[in-house]
Amino acid sequence: MRVGHGSADLPVPDGTPMGGYLDRPGPSTGLLDPLSVEAVTWFDGERRFALATADVICVNEDLAHRVRSESQSSDRSLGCELWLAATHTHSGPETGCVPGGGPTPGPWLDRLSEAVGTAVRRAIDDERPCDGEARHGELHGVGADRSRPSAPAVVPLTVIAVRERGDDDGRIAGVLAVLPVHPTVLPAAGRLVSADLAGAVRRALRARLGPGVWAVVATGAAGDISTRHTRRGQDAAELDRLAGMVADRCVELLREPPDRAWSAGSRIALAARRLLLDPAGPGTGTGSADAAELARGLRAAEESGDPIAVRMARSRMEGVRARSARTDPIAVHVHAARIGELSVAGLPGEPFLAVAGSITSAGPVMVLGYVNGYPGYLPTAEAYGRAEYEVLVSQVAPGSAEALASAARQLLEDM
Template sequence: MRVGHGVARLEVVSGEPMGGYADRSDGVQNVLDPLEVHVVTFADDGHRFALVVADLICVNGDVVERIRTAVRDIGVQSCWVAATHTHASPEAGCSPGGEATPRHVADRLEAASLAAARSALASERAARLGSARTLVPKLASRRNVADSGPLDIPVDTIAVTAGTDVVGLVVISPVHPTILPADNNHVSADLNGGIRRALSAPGRWVVVATGAAGDISTRHTRLGRGLDEVNRLGAWLAGRVEPVLPHVGGDTPTPVRPPISRTVTLAPKEPAELDVALQQTPPGVEDERIRWVLQQGRRIAEEQAARRRTEPYVIEVEAVDLDGVTVVAVPGELFLELGETIRSAAPDQVGDIVVLGYANGYVGYLPARDTQPCYETHVSPVTSGSGEIVVEAAVEAAVEAARDREHSRRTSA
């Protein structure tokens, strides 16, 4: 296997709208830290797969297809595009169910992705992969539960090793990267940028993506709302991830294969379902911020209901095997417990599973069937139980990717 990495800056335009917060009115005024687009390529003589990770609030299907077409022309046969979900980026059409990406944002994202992909191809070299999981305390918790104590957050790391040297890291953090507040109008990669900076080292590149972070944030654990706190929590996570990097080596790497895809059809939320949800109030909600967010969610839900969508949402859930590490891509905001269900429900022969969120499109929140009424359940555009449907499809795709891996290993032996 050959692995390469490239990075390009995602340019912004002063005054353009910012995404992520419904109550934000000001556009971009400055750059706190640059937005980046990272591309990692995984290749052998038969296939090349690319993972694109962009510091954006979301990526919708239209721009994903543009990027896939662009990189296909330079030798990338399959490609995923994921957003870090930073709320300090230009607006990219991140509404429930997704919408058309603003043309000027799509143009810049495509250009940066192509530039980073070219750099990745030029840097490819023989490498192996391994994965490790670290439980990080005091990082984050369930954001819309007032008495939620800090959780041990499961952070997955895919290490890229050339010989005995770790030359690259792909870190998947299941935490909303939202330390900076709604009144911030300076673009930033936010928490994911802080993690990148803390883990960077000479001769080692770092990519930080976001996992099943639908209900997880630093709301109850952060000590501030500025860049200092971004760097503090980034360093806190990095200090716990780095000591447990996996040893990589041994058997011949498995061939690079195209991702396995499952088409999932999700029904839109029924008006009656919304009416019931809006009448419910979570018990014990005394936290002023949570109560205000819940009211905001109800307003968005009512606006969504007024549009009366009847056609289903059709999404693709995908899985790819990368040298024995199975990565699953979900085009929305999966709750952490559902991401963990994907890992636990898959058979042992699948091996390590890493769940990537906000990838290859954006359908919105995918809460669990029994989730108590909250902002996420109100603004989710799909009916109750959609999260479990996505989990089932993800497990099926992961199992098939593992089966494909074993078949390829036998036939290439």
């Protein structure tokens, strides 16, 4: 197996509309840290697979279709199967991120397509014989269920180490970390462009792993997980603190015995399935709550002076404001890959963490969210009994997340 890594800058001009928050006070005014597209490619001698991550809020179907078509086109000299995943930064450009999916704004359709092609081409040029190792562990103190203040701040962390073959010391060429946490440390009022937590973790990992070692951070099934109850501030210093905790935990895991992910002679298998998700009916998931009741809850929270209660009450109101009444099914694609012994599931939109936990296989498993489409939030069926933001704004009917997980499991079983 040959593996490569490539990167491309994603410049954001001042004055660009920013994605992620309804109450953003205005367009971008500067740069806190640069955005990029990161790509990793695997080549088994016959088939090439590319995973690209982009520092944007979401990847819509039109963008996914365009970059996947271009990656398979002979005149682009790529010749690979491509997945494009958003890191889901809320401090990047608005790329058409609306519940149920929408069109990608023209400039970003072009800019992202070009950057993805550049990153993948550089990764192909960088390919060399490498073995892969998978490690899984718990990460404490960084992410937690954002709708439940008392929930434990523990999430699973997956670390894939890529080691150069033939190096007597088995030098690490790069690391791919899957972090199932909303990268939302910076505030809604901020107007500086940033990759937020995903970018900060990349920088922290590179600093700890040393020169010449690449680091890619993908966002996992983070629909209900964020830093809301773990962050101590919403600035660059807090980004560095939380990112340091993630990077230190990754380094700890790299010292533990691994599961083999792939080795010499390993093969790549790929599959996908299209599903039609039923739209959420009127009142789905709202319980007895309506707009007036949610407004009263917000006033009560403000009177209490509890900042967490206020943020949660406001998010429920935002859910009501953002929700639209769809009546047509939402088409999505579930993707699966087998890279040697490593099973990879690529889910669209924002699946809840429990969805990833239900996707299992005989060997190591890596589950990614925000891949090749944006149907919006994908709560578990159980979550629809609560009037929380993710459910209020969701465009899909209860059971949709479970249908995606079932499809991913079946695709992996059939490989």
